[in-house]
Amino acid sequence: MSASTETAVAPPGLSAITATPMPAHRPDWERGLLGDPKLLREIAETIGGPFHLMYPERIVANIRAFGEVFTRARVHGAIYYGKKANKAECVVRACAEAGCGVDVASFDELQAAIAGGVRGADLMVTGPAKSDRLLEQATRDGALIAVDDQDELDRLSAVEGPSRVLLRVLPPGSSSRFGMTDEELDRALLLADTDSIRLHGFSFHLSGYEAAPRADLAHTLIRRCREARRLGHPMTTISIGGGFGVDYVSAQAWEEFRKGVNPRWFHGDRAPRSAYYPYHCPLPGPSMLAAILGRGDLADRLRSAGIALAIEPGRALLDHAGITVFGIQGIKTRLAHGVPYDILTANGTSLSLSEQWFDSEYLPDPVLWPQRPGNLTPTCVGGSSCLEDDMLSRRRIPLPRPATTDDLLIYPNTAGYQMDSNESSFHGLPIPPKVVLRSSPDERQFNWRLDTAPDAI
Numbered sequence: 001m002s003a004s005t006e007t008a009v010a011p012p013g014l015s016a017i018t019a020t021p022m023p024a025h026r027p028d029w030e031r032g033l034l035g036d037p038k039l040l041r042e043i044a045e046t047i048g049g050p051f052h053l054m055y056p057e058r059i060v061a062n063i064r065a066f067g068e069v070f071t072r073a074r075v076h077g078a079i080y081y082g083k084k085a086n087k088a089e090c091v092v093r094a095c096a097e098a099g100c101g102v103d104v105a106s107f108d109e110l111q112a113a114i115a116g117g118v119r120g121a122d123l124m125v126t127g128p129a130k131s132d133r134l135l136e137q138a139t140r141d142g143a144l145i146a147v148d149d150q151d152e153l154d155r156l157s158a159v160e161g162p163s164r165v166l167l168r169v170l171p172p173g174s175s176s177r178f179g180m181t182d183e184e185l186d187r188a189l190l191l192a193d194t195d196s197i198r199l200h201g202f203s204f205h206l207s208g209y210e211a212a213p214r215a216d217l218a219h220t221l222i223r224r225c226r227e228a229r230r231l232g233h234p235m236t237t238i239s240i241g242g243g244f245g246v247d248y249v250s251a252q253a254w255e256e257f258r259k260g261v262n263p264r265w266f267h268g269d270r271a272p273r274s275a276y277y278p279y280h281c282p283l284p285g286p287s288m289l290a291a292i293l294g295r296g297d298l299a300d301r302l303r304s305a306g307i308a309l310a311i312e313p314g315r316a317l318l319d320h321a322g323i324t325v326f327g328i329q330g331i332k333t334r335l336a337h338g339v340p341y342d343i344l345t346a347n348g349t350s351l352s353l354s355e356q357w358f359d360s361e362y363l364p365d366p367v368l369w370p371q372r373p374g375n376l377t378p379t380c381v382g383g384s385s386c387l388e389d390d391m392l393s394r395r396r397i398p399l400p401r402p403a404t405t406d407d408l409l410i411y412p413n414t415a416g417y418q419m420d421s422n423e424s425s426f427h428g429l430p431i432p433p434k435v436v437l438r439s440s441p442d443e444r445q446f447n448w449r450l451d452t453a454p455d456a457i
């Protein structure tokens, strides 16, 4: 795509109304798929509407990459996939295949994980004020339960146990509504009935994507684990939650976007009001884990205390594991400050590209397929609903040629949170199905099938 962008000749004034290019990093499987002259068309014609495409082999590779960081640091690690990031059944199956746990926050998520082949003992149950039904099932399954307050502990004491419990910590200085204060933790450690409740350690989940605060809080909690052991609690595990970053675009593309971004790049001269996800991440996923384990010799401290480090990555396990494919239903040309640009109507809605719902925008550029050179064309992408604000891309993307209604538009790296967290059958439009793509054993071609997870509710 970048090659054809460079060869296109830009008429004067175009750059003023066009966003800078944000080409996504592209994994080999995606290059192979985009390079195949027929397969995407075949899938699109069979489905007859927009679809998400998942590549679970990549999830297995992502899990292994995190696992290797633990091995190299000689730390006992446990990985729990933060399930809310994508509902597809193939993700849970990939976790089961790779021996990875799943972090669930509802009864339905728990059932979906078990049905996908994950062992009960490999589940982590998080979320506030869990229902009795969820607490009972989690105890029966032998899951680790991250308890958010004393009330949950009291209700767990009444469940036939023992229950395996982590206490969720309110991070110091945080205004989060989740977790327990120091006093609440002290009280829980003193009062917990060690027969029915096995306190296995602490958990937390921080916003942001920084290594240092995660490592620092883990250090504090190692000390607390040692103290709590004197009260007879096993204290085997510290979970540092999710929030491992994903590197969507190059440092240069991200810098140029951030330096230049202004309302004139957007349809209606209206830029999103909220912050953007940091689409370039210098220490993504496993490298961030390595940085955490290296800070203040955290790895050594964990090892000498005999404590396992649990992580709950959602987005980072789905890096490069999926794309979203739309057809184009219509095209109109408009003027912005005297310069023409195109507005496409995709055959789906922005409910399938979640950032719009946070008044932000998903910045990795979609690919216009088939890929051919042409004249650089600033292009916005609208959804097929009647809502003015239903736009997949408000910014004018520098597409390498004008789109036609025979083309497909492919948004890259959408498996983490973009696909299904906000989907609904608004307007009676069908929810895009998920297609599971696999390489054939000789890796020369792909096979595809539909994911079997029940539709989003």
Ligand SMILES: *Cc1c(COP(=O)(O)O)cnc(C)c1O
Pocket: 082, 084, 085, 103, 126, 127, 204, 205, 241, 242, 243, 244, 312, 313, 314, 315, 316
């Ligand atoms: C959302 C969430 C995660 C996953 O977060 P990512 O940013 O996707 O890694 C993990 N743990 C808890 C408790 C969460 O709420």
